[in-house]
Amino acid sequence: MAGVNKVIILGNLGADPEVRVISSGAKVARLRIATSEIYTNKNGERITNTEWHSVNVWRGAAEVAEKYLAKGRQVYIEGKLRTRSYDDKDGITRYVTEIEADTLTLIGGRPDGDNASPAPAQQSKPAAKAKPSKNMEPDSAEDESFDDLPF
Numbered sequence: 001m002a003g004v005n006k007v008i009i010l011g012n013l014g015a016d017p018e019v020r021v022i023s024s025g026a027k028v029a030r031l032r033i034a035t036s037e038i039y040t041n042k043n044g045e046r047i048t049n050t051e052w053h054s055v056n057v058w059r060g061a062a063e064v065a066e067k068y069l070a071k072g073r074q075v076y077i078e079g080k081l082r083t084r085s086y087d088d089k090d091g092i093t094r095y096v097t098e099i100e101a102d103t104l105t106l107i108g109g110r111p112d113g114d115n116a117s118p119a120p121a122q123q124s125k126p127a128a129k130a131k132p133s134k135n136m137e138p139d140s141a142e143d144e145s146f147d148d149l150p151f
Contacts, residue, residue, distance in 0.1 A: 005080040007099050009053055010107070011035035013073050019066045029062035031055040033075065054098040055079070061104045068106055076105040
């Protein structure tokens with residue numbers, strides 16, 4: 001049986017993207033994204049837990065990240081977990097778990113408040129098309145595809 005490796009996060013950038021070009025000529029952007037959950041404990045205190053995620057965005061999506069993303073910007077990421085290892089300067093093997101992004105979606109307006117020329121709504125693999133929302137309703141009564149639903 002095949003497995004599933006799928007990650008979805010919605011969070012804020014903790015720093016500007018770190019963009020570099022690797023030896024093959026491909027561009028990669030490394031994003032540090034914070035996701036937080038807030039809850040009230042049994043003593044009535046509000047507790048905030050923040051997780052930090054390292055995300056790698058490649059090629060065209062890296063160019064979008066470089067152009068439109070900045071610290072504080074909200075972003076939606078879909079991708080998969082990857083773990084790699086390296087030897088540090090003391091010869092100790094270290095392991096890093098990162099998210100390899102398949103889809104990068106910019107959320108909200110531009111960080112400078114200028115919404116006159118908004119950033120692209122979504123950047124994904126070059127051949128991929130944006131998927132329609134699951135909550136979309138038919139535009140007209142001519143759409144027969146909804147008649148086949150089993151409920």
